Amino acid sequence: MRAGRPRDEGVRRAILVAAQELVLERGYAAVTMGDVAKRAGAGKQTLYRWWPGKGALVLDAFSEWVSQAPRLRGPRRPSLSSTLVELCRGASEAAPVLRALMAEAQFDEDLHRRLLAQLVRPRGDELRACLVDRRPADRELVVNVLSGLVWQRLMLNEPLDARFVRFALRVVERI
Amino acid sequence: MRAGRPRDEGVRRAILVAAQELVLERGYAAVTMGDVAKRAGAGKQTLYRWWPGKGALVLDAFSEWVSQAPRLRGPRRPSLSSTLVELCRGASEAAPVLRALMAEAQFDEDLHRRLLAQLVRPRGDELRACLVDRRPADRELVVNVLSGLVWQRLMLNEPLDARFVRFALRVVERI
Numbered sequence: 001m002r003a004g005r006p007r008d009e010g011v012r013r014a015i016l017v018a019a020q021e022l023v024l025e026r027g028y029a030a031v032t033m034g035d036v037a038k039r040a041g042a043g044k045q046t047l048y049r050w051w052p053g054k055g056a057l058v059l060d061a062f063s064e065w066v067s068q069a070p071r072l073r074g075p076r077r078p079s080l081s082s083t084l085v086e087l088c089r090g091a092s093e094a095a096p097v098l099r100a101l102m103a104e105a106q107f108d109e110d111l112h113r114r115l116l117a118q119l120v121r122p123r124g125d126e127l128r129a130c131l132v133d134r135r136p137a138d139r140e141l142v143v144n145v146l147s148g149l150v151w152q153r154l155m156l157n158e159p160l161d162a163r164f165v166r167f168a169l170r171v172v173e174r175i
Numbered sequence: 176m177r178a179g180r181p182r183d184e185g186v187r188r189a190i191l192v193a194a195q196e197l198v199l200e201r202g203y204a205a206v207t208m209g210d211v212a213k214r215a216g217a218g219k220q221t222l223y224r225w226w227p228g229k230g231a232l233v234l235d236a237f238s239e240w241v242s243q244a245p246r247l248r249g250p251r252r253p254s255l256s257s258t259l260v261e262l263c264r265g266a267s268e269a270a271p272v273l274r275a276l277m278a279e280a281q282f283d284e285d286l287h288r289r290l291l292a293q294l295v296r297p298r299g300d301e302l303r304a305c306l307v308d309r310r311p312a313d314r315e316l317v318v319n320v321l322s323g324l325v326w327q328r329l330m331l332n333e334p335l336d337a338r339f340v341r342f343a344l345r346v347v348e349r350i
Contacts, residue, residue: 029282099281100281100282102278102281102330103277103278103279103281103282104278106274106275106277106278106330107204107275107278112332116331120331141342141345141346141349144324144327144342144346145320145323145324145346147327148320148323148324148326148327148328149319149320149323151323151326151327151330152319152322152323152326152327153323155277155281155326155330156291156295157287167316167319170316171316171319171320171350174316174349174350175346175349175350
């Protein structure tokens with residue numbers, strides 16, 4: 001939910017920044033809504049007005065992290081490989097948070113829906129946008145395969161490094 | 176850890192059966208080590224002698240669930256499609272447990288290692304055994320892709336049904 005008034009928007013930004021800082025400093029599991037409220041100089045009830053719980057708040061704080069796709073840098077359509085490199089870089093940096101959120105989502109349906117809407121689908125759309133030359137059926141197939149490989153690596157705590165990107169692109173070439 | 180003496184083996188089986196029953200009845204999150212001990216007629220300390228916690232115990236109770244590969248049914252080497260059908264059937268039935276274990280493993284390194292050794296790798300080996308006609312590099316690629324697709328479906332709570340199997344086989348054909 002977006003806050004409308006400028007003052008609200010300022011408080012909201014402060015809360016998101018505090019959540020991001022604290023999770024990076026202490027790890028997802030060690031941070032509470034109270035910690036975030038204190039760091040942001042906001043009331044705990046303000047946090048609960050905008051977010052149902054820690055999962056949804058941390059998801060908002062990090063969902064932009066993995067979406068710095070290279071399309072933002074220029075007018076040309078980005079290549080699949082540069083998009084995948086950026087996606088893996090972002091996912092690598094935020095890996096502990098992403099793993100924690102996906103884990104918590106297994107027990108929390110609302111967070112599961114948010115994770116799909118804010119992270120899984122938008123990243124799929126970024127990949128899909130690089131595949132306009134492919135037949136629509138193939139496009140879905142490639143997006144599914146890449147998304148599966150990335151999430152599997154994350155959950156198995158294996159690196160999303162340059163070697164992985166080469167491997168994933170080799171898979172895509174064959175499809 | 177396996178119990179050596181026959182009596183121990185009987186107790187161990189009773190505990191595994193109790194864990195399986197309780198998790199199917201109440202769901203992973205609602206079951207405690209104490210519940211399992213009570214149902215099995217064993218002492219809680221006996222459970223902790225063999226398993227460090229609920230995750231490891233439930234993993235032992237369910238790791239055979241998803242390994243009823245068709246090779247057990249006859250001397251012929253099973254096809255990739257029949258193996259994948261059986262794997263998806265088992266994973267579907269145990270889906271809530273598998274999702275809970277993978278989630279908990281994100282916060283528990285010992286459980287993470289056990290999950291890899293008892294579930295992820297053995298299932299990969301079953302798939303690999305159906306791919307002996309492929310070049311070794313392609314074999315690893317196919318196993319990774321299939322494993323990624325299955326785990327992604329599980330974690331996103333999407334069905335591992337006949338339609339998924341057709342989709343996955345179509346991907347493999349292209350590789």
